[in-house]
Each structure stands twice: as structure tokens, then as C-alpha cells.
Amino acid sequence: MLIRQKPDIPSSEITSESSYLNRRGFIKASGLGLAAVGLAQRGWSAPGDELSFKPVSPSADNPFYTSEDLTPFQDATHYNNFYEFGTDKTDPARYAGSLSTSPWSIAVEGEVAKPGTYHLEDLLKGVDIEERIYRLRCVEAWSMVIPWLGFPLADLIKRFEPTLNARYIEFETLVRPAEMKGQRSRFSTIDWPYREGLRMDEAMHPLTFLSVGAYGKELLGQNGAPIRLIVPWKYGFKSIKSIVKIRFTDQQPQTSWQGIAPNEYGFYANVNPDVDHPRWSQRYERRLPSSLLKPSRIKTQMFNGYADQVASLYKGMNLRRFY
Numbered sequence: 518m519l520i521r522q523k524p525d526i527p528s529s530e531i532t533s534e535s536s537y538l539n540r541r542g543f544i545k546a547s548g549l550g551l552a553a554v555g556l557a558q559r560g561w562s563a564p565g566d567e568l569s570f571k572p573v574s575p576s577a578d579n580p581f582y583t584s585e586d587l588t589p590f591q592d593a594t595h596y597n598n599f600y601e602f603g604t605d606k607t608d609p610a611r612y613a614g615s616l617s618t619s620p621w622s623i624a625v626e627g628e629v630a631k632p633g634t635y636h637l638e639d640l641l642k643g644v645d646i647e648e649r650i651y652r653l654r655c656v657e658a659w660s661m662v663i664p665w666l667g668f669p670l671a672d673l674i675k676r677f678e679p680t681l682n683a684r685y686i687e688f689e690t691l692v693r694p695a696e697m698k699g700q701r702s703r704f705s706t707i708d709w710p711y712r713e714g715l716r717m718d719e720a721m722h723p724l725t726f727l728s729v730g731a732y733g734k735e736l737l738g739q740n741g742a743p744i745r746l747i748v749p750w751k752y753g754f755k756s757i758k759s760i761v762k763i764r765f766t767d768q769q770p771q772t773s774w775q776g777i778a779p780n781e782y783g784f785y786a787n788v789n790p791d792v793d794h795p796r797w798s799q800r801y802e803r804r805l806p807s808s809l810l811k812p813s814r815i816k817t818q819m820f821n822g823y824a825d826q827v828a829s830l831y832k833g834m835n836l837r838r839f840y
């Protein structure tokens with residue numbers, strides 16, 4: 518999957534949004550975007566390495582695309598939530614570099630015909646990495662637009678052959694206090710591992726994505742290397758990072774944030790401007806980068822703008838009760 522970078526592009530430039538877009542043009546023009554070098558040859562080990570991928574098709578009716586401005590790489594990688602590395606927005610960028618992501622494996626458990634522990638390289642063998650430009654909105658009312666790289670979660674789920682009892686799917690993040698500073702803190706509110714879950718139909722929905730990269734490169738630690746979930750119509754906390762376990766169950770899993778404050782963070786967590794968080798409104802969001810002088814305040818959209826695709830999943834449900 519490695520694209521050898523042309524030496525005439527200085528690496529200092531690669532991180533800016535405009536050069537990312539230029540490089541996309543470059544990749545397309547040279548045909549490199551689809552030139553794959555086998556993953557097995559190199560493992561899946563180096564956050565920040567170039568990735569080859571199928572670029573998103575920029576058409577107005579493509580749900581995997583938006584024409585909104587991309588969040589600059591610097592903001593997307595330096596304003597993060599990843600409590601395993603601390604609770605400050607700048608902690609993940611500062612401390613996630615200590616996480617070693619190779620080797621990496623994912624345990625698959627519960628209601629499936631093919632449980633087991635799978636090496637990430639094996640899971641990714643032969644997988645076509647595609648690009649999707651998705652909004653991600655944090656429950657704290659900021660949002661970003663990020664060119665994620667990855668593949669549909671549904672493609673992976675099918676390979677494990679869930680049984681008819683598999684009504685929900687639960688995810689867990691790595692526990693490794695030696696490399697995750699936040700897990701060593703005595704003041705941590707989270708009972709590790711970080712846990713999240715989806716209903717099976719949400720998990721199988723074509724928008725639901727497993728990301729292994731962003732901005733043309735393998736994910737950086739702070740964004741959830743080596744593999745994290747993206748559920749673009751839900752508040753960001755559902756999009757669990759650095760996944761090491763997937764469990765299929767017949768019962769709705771208990772999630773980390775529900776455990777901390779069930780009246781604030783529901784299981785569904787669908788973005789909904791009409792349902793306030795108990796401590797703040799959800800009507801508006803700050804699109805990063807945002808500052809006091811330029812707050813970039815925009816209206817939050819129902820289901821984060823993905824209502825056409827997902828509203829039918831919740832037909833007949835009281836979205837105030839199932840928040």
C-alpha cells in the first residue's frame with residue numbers, strides 16, 4: 518500500500534490542506550492512487566506513511582463526499598479527544614506517539630461463526646482502501662471535515678459470519694497503561710477499556726466506516742491508529758479509536774459514556790439539534806478551525822446532515838427518549 522513519495526514534494530508541504538488536494542491531483546494523474554504494494558510485505562506499522570487509495574468521487578449526490586472545506590491537517594491532528602492519552606485537546610497529539618501499533622490484532626467474539634484473534638495485516642489483505650470525506654461532530658459542539666481512508670465496516674462483519682442472535686456489536690479500545698498516559702491517571706473517570714456499540718443495522722449501514730488513514734496517510738496515533746470507527750451521523754464519542762476487540766451480542770452493550778453519565782450520553786447518540794445536552798445546546802457547532810475572532814459557528818443539522826441516508830433506521834422511535 519506504500520506510495521513512494523516523489524522527492525520533489527517537500528514533506529513540510531504535505532501536511533497542509535492545499536498541498537493535500539494538489540497531491541490528490543498528482544496521484545490521480547500518475548495513476549499511483551491504485552498502485553498497490555502488498556500490505557503483507559510491510560506490515561501495518563507506521564502511522565503517517567503514505568497510503569494508496571481510491572479517491573472519493575466529488576459529486577453532489579455522493580453521500581461519501583461533501584464540498585465543504587476540509588479541516589486543515591494541523592487542526593484535525595492537534596485538537597483531539599482520546600482520553601487514553603489525557604483529557605486535554607492537545608494531549609493526544611503530544612502523547613499518542615508512544616503507542617506502538619505493530620503488531621496489532623483484533624479479537625472477534627460472541628455471536629459469530631468465525632470467532633478468533635485476527636492480525637490486522639490479515640484482515641486488511643486484499644481490502645481496497647477508499648476515501649470518504651465525512652463530517653465528524655463532537656458532542657462538545659465542534660466539528661471537522663476529514664478525508665478518511667478505509668473501508669465499510671459491513672465488509673469486515675460479513676467475513677466473521679454473524680449468527681441470527683447478533684443484534685448488536687460492541688467495540689473495545691486497547692488497554693496499555695505503559696503507553697497510554699491517561700490510563701495511568703488516578704483521576705481518570707473512564708473504567709478502561711473504552712467501549713462503544715452499535716445496533717447491527719447501524720453497523721451494517723453503508724456510511725459506517727472503519728478508518729485506517731486520513732489525508733492520504735496512515736492514521737496518526739491521536740486519530741486512533743491503526744484502526745478506528747467512523748459513524749458520521751452520530752456524536753464523535755461513538756467513533757471509537759484503536760480497536761482491539763469486536764463482540765457480537767444479542768443485548769445492547771453498555772458503553773463507556775453511558776457508564777459515566779447515562780443522562781448525558783445515550784446509546785444512540787444521533788446528532789440532533791433539537792435535543793440539548795443537559796449542560797449545553799446542540800443547535801450550533803463550531804467548525805474547526807475556530808477562534809474568538811472567527812468562531813465559524815454554523816447550524817447543526819439533523820443526523821449531522823446524513824438524514825436522507827439514515828433517518829429510516831429510526832422510524833417510529835422517540836428520539837428524545839432514545840438520545
Ligand SMILES: Nc1nc2c(c(=O)[nH]1)N[C@H]1C(S)=C(S)[C@@H](COP(=O)(O)O)O[C@H]1N2
Pocket residue numbers: 593596597598599600601653654655656661690711739740741752753754755756757758759
Ligand atoms: N478509545 C477512544 N476513542 C474515542 C475517544 C476516546 O477518548 N477514546 N474519544 C471520542 C470522541 S469524544 C471524539 S469527538 C472522537 C474524536 O476523534 P478525532 O480526535 O480523530 O477527531 O473520538 C472518539 N473516539
Ligand SMILES: [Mo]
Pocket residue numbers: 598654655656657752753754
Ligand atoms: Mo466527542
